Amino acid sequence: MAVRRLAADEIQPKSFTLSADAEAWAQEQIAKYPEGRQASAVVPLLWKVQGDCGGWLPQKAIEAVAERLGMPYIRVLEVATFYTMFNLEPVGRHFIQCCGTTPCALRGANDLMDMLRGRVGEQRHVTADGNFSWLEVECLGACTNAPMVQINNDYYEDLTPEILSRIMDELAAGGTPKRGPQQGRNASEPLGESVTLVEPSLYDGSMIGAWRKRFEETAPAAEANAKAEGERATQQAATNPKPAKPDAGRVVERPVGDTPAVRAAAGEKPVSTGKQAAAAEPSRTTVAEGKPASETVAPPRSRKSYVNTPVKPEDGRTVADAPASPDSASVQTSGTEKTSGS
Ligand code: FES
Known part of the structure; x- marks a missing residue:
């Protein structure tokens, strides 16, 4: 725009x-x-x-x-x-707004505009006799009858360059050309003959109740089919049952682990209360004995050291007593030395 x-x-x-x-x-x-x-x-x-x-x-x-x-x-x-409905510069007595949006463009709006350019001049130009000026505009809402133009307050649809030129001739002569669709159809009816909803039975009343009648005729057969199908499935399940899949959301029986019930079922006698007390006696409890210090092996340690970041004394914090460039594990600080893996 x-x-x-x-x-x-x-x-x-x-x-x-x-x-x-x-x-x-x-x-x-x-x-x-x-x-x-x-x-x-x-x-x-x-x-x-x-x-x-x-x-x-x-x-x-x-x-x-x-x-x-x-x-x-x-x-x-x-x-x-x-608002584009207001013109801010002079227009012709018959101001033509030609829709150039996609549906009209696909149906020949560019040909209309070429014709207007040749007959009237560029957009916004008013002809010497003051009769015409034109402007390309966005969709005017009559896309089903594309291509179309609006001249002053009226729509002219289903246009070709020849038809539009004839309309302009009539307007220039003071006539009142036919408005709306220009190729014989009423409003946005299909061009030519209707090809849908043309069966006479749709309009003579013979279709009333037809669906119910058809349903009533076919329902017994459908019911018998469903019953037979059910019986077949039941029979097949009895003769050839399919194992349930664990992920089918049904309970699946599985062997369980070492439980009192399993042991009892295997003939094992439960541990008596006396034996249980003897097993719990602390003096019989197994205790892991530690190794002497001489045999202890220190865990591996990284040689990379981390030292406290030096701070300025004026910050009021403890200053690490470390050299400016700490160098490996040999660096000792007054703070805590941290070693990776420690
Ligand atoms: S695209 Fe032209 S009227 Fe809608």
Whole structure:
């Protein structure tokens, strides 16, 4: 979308006054809103004024609307420059907005624009007779009848360059060409003959209750099939049972370990209370004896040493009594020496 700015100074009118008609319109719109909320009528009033100005909004007209509604000029200017329904520079008597969005582009919108370029000129250019100007716009919501254009307030759809050119001829001659689809269909009906929902039975009432009837006819057979299938499955399970899989979420029997129940089942007698007490006698408890110190082997130690980080005395912390460049395990500090693996 192009940057939306006010038209050049040289084409701006020097003054603007709301017509009596526009004033009556303004009062009607303002009356729709609560007292003091007249600013809500800004869009309808700008729209009305645009119509009165030949299809565009001069700066003086925007100022007049701001004054009429008691709004700061900048707020009305924001509205006028935001909405693309407001034109900020002069347009032709028949202002053509040609949709160039994907569905229309796929259906030939570029051919329409080529034709407009050849007949009218570049976008925003107004023809010498003041009849036409055109602009490429985004989707206008008639994609099913693409490609299409909007001329002033009317849509013209299913266009080809030839059809659009004919419509423009009629408009230039003061005529009123047919609006909407141009290739014989009504609204967005299929082009040509309908190919779906064409069976007469859909419309003669013969389908009423057909589904239920069909269901009632087929239900006994379906029920018999299900019953036979169930019986077959039961029979197969009885003759050829499948082992349960541990992960099938069912209880699976497995041999258990050394438990009193297993030992009892194997004929082993339980340990008597007297034997249990004798086994618990401390004097019979096995105690691991330590080795003499001479046989003790020190665990391996890394030769890499870690010393306390030296700090500044003014920090109020203990300063490690270590050289600036500690060198391996030979470094001794007043702090604790830490050795990897210790
Ligand atoms: S894409 Fe053209 S009307 Fe939607």
